[in-house]
Amino acid sequence: MPAPTPVEAAAAIRAHHQQLAEGVVGRVASLRAAAREGVAFLAPRDLLVEYLDREILPHATAEERTLYPAADSGPAALLVDAMRAEHRDLVGRVGELRSAPDAVAALSEASAIAALFLSHIGKENDRLIPALLAMPDVALGELLVGMHELVG
Numbered sequence: 001m002p003a004p005t006p007v008e009a010a011a012a013i014r015a016h017h018q019q020l021a022e023g024v025v026g027r028v029a030s031l032r033a034a035a036r037e038g039v040a041f042l043a044p045r046d047l048l049v050e051y052l053d054r055e056i057l058p059h060a061t062a063e064e065r066t067l068y069p070a071a072d073s074g075p076a077a078l079l080v081d082a083m084r085a086e087h088r089d090l091v092g093r094v095g096e097l098r099s100a101p102d103a104v105a106a107l108s109e110a111s112a113i114a115a116l117f118l119s120h121i122g123k124e125n126d127r128l129i130p131a132l133l134a135m136p137d138v139a140l141g142e143l144l145v146g147m148h149e150l151v152g
């Protein structure tokens, strides 16, 4: 299968981000509902943690192997540096969520994770992808070949 064009690649990354955002937001909503109704929070917390471990953290790792190095030099270098810092923040917060001892702690960590992730992918969609598309030596489509963590 040929590599997607840069425009197709950009659309695929954004569509996958949307899918991931829905996956996080939906699971945080389940946790919020459990906390609000005073029912057991452990099951929805663990479903969220499992999704973060299975989908979100591997996505971040894959970006750090492909998209981020491609943008490391040039005008987007500082952005990429900040995005790596957000990944580290995300990893730390997932660790906190994993051991959150009660519903209030779990929900506040989960809400912070959702806000961080939405803001983070907004910057990838609106700033990092355009920066990559503007770099003449970056073939965005070729970077994505075989990268299921980036395009679903």
Ligand SMILES: [Fe+2]
Binding pocket: 059, 060, 063, 083, 087, 120, 124
């Ligand atoms: Fe990222």
Ligand SMILES: [Fe+2]
Binding pocket: 017, 059, 063, 121, 124
């Ligand atoms: Fe991303």
